[in-house]
Amino acid sequence: MPAPRIHIVTLGVSDLPRSREFYEAWGWKASSASNENIVFLKGEAGVLALYGREALAEDALVEDLPCGFSAITLARNATSKEEVDQWFATALTGGARELKTPEEAFWGGYSGYLADPDGHLWEFAFNPYFVFDEHGNLALPD
Structure with missing residues (x-):
């Protein structure tokens, strides 16, 4: 059994460009794998991903609650x-x-x-x- 680890934490966001700018100001670096739908921010021990909130709820088949x-x-x-x-x-x-x-x-x-x-x-x-x-x-x- 492989060692337990978290590779990516994905945050559902309402404004992808605004959130990217916010996290880049903290020093996170966007990967070239990012696109207009998702941003992958490289950390030392994992990845923080930013994805549209509604799209994330749809992908997980859950209702987007307040x-x-x-x-x-x-x-x-x-x-x-x-x-x-x-x-x-x-x-x-x-x-x-x-x-x-x-x-x-x-x-x-x-x-x-x-x-x-x-x-x-x-x-x-x-x-x-x-x-x-x-x-x-x-x-x-x-």
Whole structure:
């Protein structure tokens, strides 16, 4: 059995060019495999894809329901509190909506939440207990 991994996370978006610009402002790089229907953004450990919200619902054979809390967040973990603040400021400048200003967290770290232009939630966090490998990937213990 192959090792479990997530290769692509796809976000349904209402305005593909706007979302592409938003994520490129964070430093994501669009692949040449992108086209007018989908954008593939290359990350170090996977791909973030942007696809029209209605088209994504149609492809999955689900009804496109009004957007509310989806009980899903995406997280980006920093190596310091200052890095969290820097990422947060960059995202806000690019059009993110602040949900929770970065602050000391009950679990001993530092984190804040924001929403992208389509309301997808991102947590930017510093966890002093996390270790990163030589490639910058989170290295959880076995």
